[in-house]
Amino acid sequence: MKNFTLHSHYDVIIIGSGPAGLGAAFKIAENSNLSLLLVEKKKISSGGLRNDCKQNYTFPVGFPYEHWDKKSAEPLLREVAEHLNPKIESRVNVEKYIKRAEKIGVEILAIDQSHVGTDKSSELIRSLLEKLEALHVNIALQTEVKELSEKAKELSLENGQVITFNHLIVAPGRADYDWLQEQMNRLGVSYCDNIVDIGVRIETKEENYPIVRDYYDPKILFPNKVRTFCTNSGCAHIVREKYKGYYSVNGHSLSKENERNDLVNFAMLKTIRLTQPVVSGQQFGKILGEMVMQLSGGSVIMQRVGDFRMGSRSKEETFNNDLYDFEPTLKSAVAGDLSLCMPAKILRDIWKALKMLDTIIPGVLHPSTIIYYPEIKTYSNKPQFINDHFMVKEGYYIIGDGAGTSRGITAAWASGIRAAIGILDKR
Ligand SMILES: Cc1cc2nc3c(=O)[nH]c(=O)nc-3n(C[C@H](O)[C@H](O)[C@H](O)COP(=O)(O)OP(=O)(O)OC[C@H]3O[C@@H](n4cnc5c(N)ncnc54)[C@H](O)[C@@H]3O)c2cc1C
Numbered sequence: 085m086k087n088f089t090l091h092s093h094y095d096v097i098i099i100g101s102g103p104a105g106l107g108a109a110f111k112i113a114e115n116s117n118l119s120l121l122l123v124e125k126k127k128i129s130s131g132g133l134r135n136d137c138k139q140n141y142t143f144p145v146g147f148p149y150e151h152w153d154k155k156s157a158e159p160l161l162r163e164v165a166e167h168l169n170p171k172i173e174s175r176v177n178v179e180k181y182i183k184r185a186e187k188i189g190v191e192i193l194a195i196d197q198s199h200v201g202t203d204k205s206s207e208l209i210r211s212l213l214e215k216l217e218a219l220h221v222n223i224a225l226q227t228e229v230k231e232l233s234e235k236a237k238e239l240s241l242e243n244g245q246v247i248t249f250n251h252l253i254v255a256p257g258r259a260d261y262d263w264l265q266e267q268m269n270r271l272g273v274s275y276c277d278n279i280v281d282i283g284v285r286i287e288t289k290e291e292n293y294p295i296v297r298d299y300y301d302p303k304i305l306f307p308n309k310v311r312t313f314c315t316n317s318g319c320a321h322i323v324r325e326k327y328k329g330y331y332s333v334n335g336h337s338l339s340k341e342n343e344r345n346d347l348v349n350f351a352m353l354k355t356i357r358l359t360q361p362v363v364s365g366q367q368f369g370k371i372l373g374e375m376v377m378q379l380s381g382g383s384v385i386m387q388r389v390g391d392f393r394m395g396s397r398s399k400e401e402t403f404n405n406d407l408y409d410f411e412p413t414l415k416s417a418v419a420g421d422l423s424l425c426m427p428a429k430i431l432r433d434i435w436k437a438l439k440m441l442d443t444i445i446p447g448v449l450h451p452s453t454i455i456y457y458p459e460i461k462t463y464s465n466k467p468q469f470i471n472d473h474f475m476v477k478e479g480y481y482i483i484g485d486g487a488g489t490s491r492g493i494t495a496a497w498a499s500g501i502r503a504a505i506g507i508l509d510k511r
Pocket of ligand 1: 099100101102103104105123124125126128129133135136137138139140146227228229230255256257258259260263314334335483484485486490491492493494496
């Protein structure tokens with residue numbers, strides 16, 4: 085990236101170079117001469133754009149209904165596609181699965197998707213940043229915003245430098261929810277957080293889940309707010325992500341040029357909306373994650389379906405026996421007992437959904453299938469927005485997964501466009 089000296093003032097500053105920040109940056113840079121600074125604390129933006137990078141181009145995937153409808157999302161999805169140039173995956177032979185699903189009250193959504201792959205995504209991000217630089221955007225990587233001022237339109241960086249702005253777009257993603265909460269407290273913006281997705285990640289042989297040969301990331305909706313999420317195949321791996329106080333599992337896959345390992349992984353998530361007196365989904369998720377840390381000696385747990393069905397814990401010495409004929413890709417997971425660490429209601433709903441899935445795609449509950457836990461998605465500090473452009477206070481916009489305006493790459497990018505339009509309209 086080009087070297088430059090940070091100015092003391094910008095018309096617009098964007099915090100976070102995830103898809104939400106990038107969407108806003110492109111919209112503003114391509115449609116105005118406003119001076120623009122994009123600040124990112126990491127070397128390269130984190131999140132899904134950097135990992136796997138599956139892009140969904142069909143509403144409502146990734147778009148929370150409270151902020152979006154088909155009419156508002158679709159034109160912006162077209163704009164996202166102009167920048168990300170997706171190669172839409174083919175989707176064939178899914179009718180038989182859809183019919184089977186319908187019979188038992190399950191819905192399979194037909195979604196336009198593309199997949200970049202973890203090994204290719206940093207190339208994509210670099211090319212996007214270069215395009216922004218060519219549009220005269222200042223990009224400060226490895227530069228952390230420490231805090232926003234409650235008194236003036238200014239922010240301070242970790243190194244002590246203070247920069248003023250006319251408009252600020254805050255797009256820090258969901259991992260930094262507590263930082264965002266602090267800033268909203270400083271600005272006097274009210275917010276609530278009450279939704280969390282808790283679930284498991286399934287790993288099995290591709291032959292046990294052949295639907296992925298026809299539909300890369302099948303979006304399947306089960307009763308009780310359980311759904312499949314983020315399916316990976318080809319050269320697929322499970323990873324452990326560090327959050328504050330716990331680990332969550334996640335999955336990704338490499339691009340098609342890589343040697344296949346013939347495994348599939350996908351999440352089964354249940355959305356939980358907490359009501360009074362407990363209102364923090366983020367805290368609830370953290371407590372569940374911490375409990376797994378206790379029970380696994382500081383990691384995440386995994387259990388074979390065969391053991392789970394028998395009500396016995398998986399053990400290290402039995403994990404690869406007999407029918408258990410493939411090795412887990414997440415070596416740091418600890419063989420254990422799912423039912424000891426998961427709240428009964430969540431476990432019941434997810435297990436029921438898995439049985440339904442096994443009816444639609446027989447084989448997925450083969451005894452060797454591994455269930456990893458926990459996969460926790462904390463979402464939003466839902467700020468109180470004062471207009472349709474996600475403005476929370478004159479000149480301040482909060483967008484992306486951290487603000488609950490999106491749940492995925494394309495919707496996050498679209499949120500950025502919407503905030504940017506708010507700023508462009510004000511000129
Ligand atoms: C491992 C993984 C895989 C995923 N895979 C997919 C996928 O395949 N498809 C999909 O649609 N979604 C995926 N997701 C979800 C997707 O990443 C998010 O929906 C999307 O990235 C949200 O965009 P965002 O811009 O709101 O936040 P983010 O992408 O999280 O970006 C926020 C950025 O802000 C930076 N930041 C935070 N605080 C500060 C600060 N104080 N100063 C400066 N910078 C700061 C962070 O470093 C980060 O780069 C995945 C998520 C993860 C974690």
